[in-house]
Amino acid sequence: MHDVSAEDMEKIRQAIVVAVVPAHNEERNIVHVIETMPDYVDHIVIVDDKSGDATAERVRAAQADHPRVVLIQHAENQGVGGAIASGYEWARDNNADVAVVMAGDGQMDPADLPRLLAPVVVDDVDYAKGNRFLFPGGVALIPKVRFFGNACLSFLTKVGSGYWHVSDTQCGYTAIGRNALKAIDWQKMYRRYGQPNDLLVSLNINNMSVRDVPVKPLYQVGEVSGIKIRRVIFTISSLLLRRFRERMFLKYIVMDFHPLVLFYMIGLLLAAVSAVLFGRIIWLWADEGSAPALSAIAFMFASTTSLQSFFFGMWMDMEANKSLRG
Template identity: 30%
Template sequence: METQNFTTHKIAVVIPYFNASKEIVRVISKLPDYLHSIIIVDDQSPAPLPKEEIEKLINPKTKVSFLQNEVNLGVGSATKRGFKEALKIGSHLIIKIDADDQMDLKYLPDLLNPLLLNKCDVTKGNRFKDLKALRSMPIVRRIGNLGLSFLIKAATGYWHNFDPTNGFLALRAEVLKKLDFSKLSNRYYFETSLLAQLYFEKANINDIPMPAIYGDEKSNMKIWKMPFVFGARLTNTFVKRIIKEYFLYDFNIGSVYLLFGFPLFMFGLIFGIWEWIYYAKINTFAPTGTIMIITLSIILGFQLILQAIQYDIINAPKPKK
């Protein structure tokens, strides 16, 4: 689709802002002229938002809105407020861009085209398909993102989408309207909570390969904090998804696998540990029958859990062909 065709659609860009006064100016300078509106949400940043510089760079035909949170609530809260404003003004497509200039805006058409061609409901950037750009990503961040990406896949159910922590995304307004904003996280867990909400709407998400840009700015999120910040939340998201998807909203073969597999595996594991301690204390070998019960329970339970995982992966939402 040619760039000029984008002007027939109301396309809004939402930018949550916090301590990126220099970077946001570069971001604004790279935005295309076909945008209908730009919404910048200042999350009580200590570094003032350079409004005058921004207004000079924006196309006169593009509407710009400056919103400000009364208190610092986090990037998720700022994004949610921007989304609500975009829906309020009747936007058709809504793009979320960070203010830190780590997103290559040349890929905006690649994000928009699949949505306009009705191939998917959401598009997200994927930084892991460009090996050259991947090498430029700091090694600690690369390892952290890879591990976190796998855990988020399991928690949200979007097994076919890589780089789920990428905040460069675009959504159809119809899909965004269906979401319960009160269940979206206000801080760093925002992207994951968004995916968790989209899963139950069976929204199709398309990955768009693109590089990331890393400058001299420092992230507010420390790598060592990630397991503590995300661990409990990912577990909570995963458990809620499994219960809702396989036992509340539906009951299918995956439910049967889980219903028998998990209890069998846990029985074999706990009973096995208990018996091992008991017979170790009395310094004797466990009976063959006991060993067989433990072994069969663990093997059969594990196989059923693997079948449940396979079923979950096969039935995960996929982009339309």
């Protein structure tokens, strides 16, 4: 990793930086988050997502000594994605140059913030996201169950979003620039734990550049995770499938045409044919003790061609999105 230069740091100080802090029942950590926020952050927008504890009261008390703090309270719980959307809307409407998301549980290291801001402020990258996998020794610091679930979702997000160069897609430590803040309809963003995945798809549809930045994993700092790995994997997978279809239609059919959609369609059609042939082979084998050689050959041809079509589609998608590598 490389530290941010003094020149780049000066540019960060000159930019209007907004920290969006989604908070739900974070009375134990929220004041610490406020007090450790770097001085170059101009506004600290804390979005209280209808907490059942004293989170809002702690924030109001802190405002007396920290005039940078802005409190937004939700009348109804909207989930972490909804809280981030409210913060992004505030940043957009108040002419922020860049908005960074920092968790209300203190699980994001402020020391990493300049490295996230520099790509957006200095290099004009539209979106910079933290990647704990890239941090030296970072994988060893992540609980194994979380790492496995994150790795699976990272692969699915590559396919769904078109950003094949990113990983650790569940890391919420991100920075987004002015153009992206204005381009995305935040009212339509996914409201729950699939928000980072959903946002990547929207960014790709809008041809926004994205860069991964190494950040240090922080655990056992008092946070209470609301993520149930077994549940969110299926939920986010379903979300990514739906958004993948939307991206293919909007980006490669409506806005422009690209033959990769044909390869994906052929792959899907032949996958269905393969499933039918495989079922026929199993049924005949159970009923008659053998299966026709022609059915077996047809199954092998259909399944192999289906995989090749999917791989060609993925390769073309990689090539089409190379320009979005921040």
